[in-house]
Amino acid sequence: MGYAIHGLVLSAFLGEAKTGYSFGKLALSLLDRVNAREFKCITHNMFGAFIQHHQNAMRAGIPTLKEGFIAGMETGDFLNAGYNIATYSYINFFGGVELDTWEPELAGYNATLAQVKQYSAQDLFAYGAADVA
Numbered sequence: 001m002g003y004a005i006h007g008l009v010l011s012a013f014l015g016e017a018k019t020g021y022s023f024g025k026l027a028l029s030l031l032d033r034v035n036a037r038e039f040k041c042i043t044h045n046m047f048g049a050f051i052q053h054h055q056n057a058m059r060a061g062i063p064t065l066k067e068g069f070i071a072g073m074e075t076g077d078f079l080n081a082g083y084n085i086a087t088y089s090y091i092n093f094f095g096g097v098e099l100d101t102w103e104p105e106l107a108g109y110n111a112t113l114a115q116v117k118q119y120s121a122q123d124l125f126a127y128g129a130a131d132v133a
Helices: 002-013 017-034 037-054 058-075 078-094 099-115 119-132
Strands: none
Touching (some): 002 017, 002 037, 017 037, 037 078, 058 078, 078 099, 078 119, 099 119
């Protein structure tokens, strides 16, 4: 997670997108290597929401964030799972993904966030979902 934070700072604040992206990829690689499932959700959120779009197309973050959401739901990191899926909805919207292709998912994610009582993430998600409705 530390490498992802460092990559975020480099990319978002210091204008060193290429180096920041490398640190983000290193963080993801280490997650796989040491099988640190408890950090997968937050690391994917940092990479998908704040780093990846500096070097890849915006839509490249979609699978990253969905994977982070799934990992968070599996490990009980519901807060960061919610932030992953909220950012996922923003990327879909601003990335020009056709609403018909992902709109049915919105209600399910909203219900899931309510069920695990992640109201702050749900508010962000609902705000983004209201933009597309």
